[in-house]
Amino acid sequence: MLTRRAVLWLVVVALGLGGTTAHVPAQTAPPPTETITLDEARAVARQALFAGRFELAREIAMGLLQADPEDAYAYGVLAAAHSRLNDPRLARAAARLSYKYSTTPQDKFGAARTAASISYQQERPTVSQAWLRVAATHADTPSQDKLLAQDYRKVRAANPFSFNINLSVAPSNNVNNGTDNVLEVNNGIPTQGIFRNSSRALSGTVGTLDVRLQYRLRATDQSRTTATGRIYTRRVELSDSAEALAPSLSDGDFASTYVETGLNHQFALGKPGNSVTVSGALGASWYGGERNYDFAKIGLARSVRLSPNSQFSLRGGAEQRQSTVSDLRDSHVYTLGAQYSQKLDSGARVNLGLTLQDVNGDFVNADFQTASLRASYTFGKQIGPAQITAGVTLGYTDYDQYRLVSPVAGGRQDTSVYGDVSLFFADYDFAGFAPTIRLRSGQRSSNVNRFDIRETTISLGIQSKF
Template sequence: MFQHKLSSTLIALCFTMMHAPTATAQSDTLEISVQDARQIALRALDVDEFELARKLAMGLLLADATDSHAYTILMQAHAQLGHPKLAKAAARLAYQYSDGKAESFSAALNAGSLAFHNQKYNAAQFWLRRAANHEPNEQSAKMLAADYAKVRAANPLSFNISVSASPSDNLNNGANLSENLVNGTPQLGYINASTRALSGIVATTDLQLRYRLNQNANSRTDARARVYVNTVSLSSEARALMALDPFSRQLKNSDLGSTYADIGIDHHFALGTAGAVATLSAKLGNTWSGQNKNYTFGQVGFSPSFRLAPKTRLSLGTLLEKRWSDIAPKNDLTRSQVSATLHHRIDNGNHLSFGISLQDISSDGRNISNKSAVANINYSFAKPVASIKVSTGLSLGYTHYEGFSIFGPVEGGRSDMSVTGNVTMVFTKLDVAGFVPSVQVQTGRKTSNISRFNSNEMSVSLSIQSKF
């Protein structure tokens, strides 16, 4: 029990709300129960008596400084009274003192809503991810996903980070065997250990930032940046293999790492046909191989997409890229690519896609110019199986180097064929702040008329991704 002085008008409001026989009035002082005070404060919020709600919340906190419900009322009252900093502090304390999944979920959701209405979109996303730790049921999870999508759409800044670790039996894309064959004919020498398949662990970090510069009903323009870092840890078996070969380079972990960085701009806009959209993009970037700068590049692209049917879409793409080598000017190259992908949503919600891409690389550098084609098919299941979302993919590729040379031109050039398959499993119930783990099992095989480029790979990749 606690006492609080109220105006006669507000006393009338209080008596209107109270039904408990324990409530008594003496002069201008009203003594009410904690439960009644909460109900009156909530009613005061409903009828825009925000100062009364604030005072009642403060009184509740005099009785119990850990009352999460009182902090929630205080947050709402301060928000309506134009005190954003006090409302933010109350929201934080409401979450801090919340008890149980439902109460913690509600407190985090309220804090996120407050941040959203104050246009603090990053803070809103932070609180919604906190709410994800306390989802009481599936309905709440769906509601939270919808709220997060709303905040993300309003937020001009988009931030995404993905990390993964993958044990691999061929992290350097090395040859299967030491035999040096060209078109089945043995050649002088052998394939040394450092260019053969080396095992170990590959770790990647992919950071992407996007900022919306402008948006209207028909278009949006974004500035973007990306940094992708690939690091490796050679196994003891790989180190031993190189140590036993007197002619092999003794590679270190840093020799096999790589870094990619770019900045760019994307312009998305609607086309004249219903359901048709397109993206114009341009970017500049650098790559590093090992500890050395590899090349600088510039790229432009155009990607239209057309709705062919309610559940079917065709996406096209074309890009042109120029690379300036930091190793040797003759290794500068021009890369052009066209692609097409057909997406179809099946009646049961599963997703099926077919894609093909054609690429041409031209350069004055030795053994760089080539033409390639890749076809792929992907299938993803809409409904989780035992709380695991499953998707699969298969890719077939062909690359031809017309003027390939090894101590002289190779008859017929170099031709590589590859096949890669993968299965990805996302563990939707292992949720931490809206992030879930996924495992991808991938196997691939590449065959070539030059044995140096025959390779097999098997890898299992563990990564963390956002479920929103």
């Protein structure tokens, strides 16, 4: 309990209630023993914060802590007061203690949001995002989810640093892109060759980690320059049956890693929503534990907003790959792509994409052209517990010349078709991250039957709700 007269006198002095402080008589005797409840004192502290009397709010909060050293509300008041009194260290400490001593999910949620707000005001957006993730662990209503999404968008826009992490684990019946065939057949004619077991389809589990980083170097209303980085790694664990079929192979034979760093410069051009992006990157690739090639690439993209709900983009790129194995495996890669996205009145989204690629290399088997077409549909409403996206990808690859032991007449031509369904369980999140399941199945057919493959993969991953 706190002395009522002492608290009310502080309010009169600080908030100017009932006249100026010059007419307040000096207190020469101890204040009366009349008291107010802790809840009343908390209400006065809150009023002081709203009135901008931060020193008064701090004093009342300190009085509350004398009565209860684990008063989460008092620490919340201290956090807000110290933040406005330009004492960030004490503000952060009070915010942590407010969260620590909160006892209900609702109070934990509020304390974490307060800590996030203080970090944002102190221009510590990454810390603010972390606190919002903590708040998400205590959110249990749609309105709380909506508040967090709004807060997170605001903080993310202010943060020069951003990252995106995709992690998946996928059981697969073909981790090595192997064939189901036993006898070698080219253009429908048996060659009397027999595929080694290491070329057969091997089952196992594939784990991937894809980390993309961005740091905004400069931004205006019309342009933005960012430094970028990416690390992609793929690891395979062969099943017992695969190890028995091909004992000479190990998990590391199928491991791959891709690393790049670069710069992007985006600027507005034309109507609002239209832009151009110029990019460049350097990097390297590893496969089977050995460095495979180094690369340098440049790109140019044009994005046009066709309507408030539709977007079209066109991109082109050139890449030089320098093989670390043999100069014969050096190659130039030229890419042209187009993407169209349309949001429907139902809330559903349709995406169509076309990619053309020309790979030129001195090695005969590293000179080819590819084309792929992808269409996807994201349902506007959740179906049961999941948000669903379905897609199909068609592909074609043409090698003018191809050589195995001897040249293949007419070269090599591959066609492929893959379908996939992704399910995102947004209602089962933790800290704003929710599980995903992706089923992908399809096949590739070739006139060189070594490259006939069938594959079915079920990927388990996580995705951010924000």
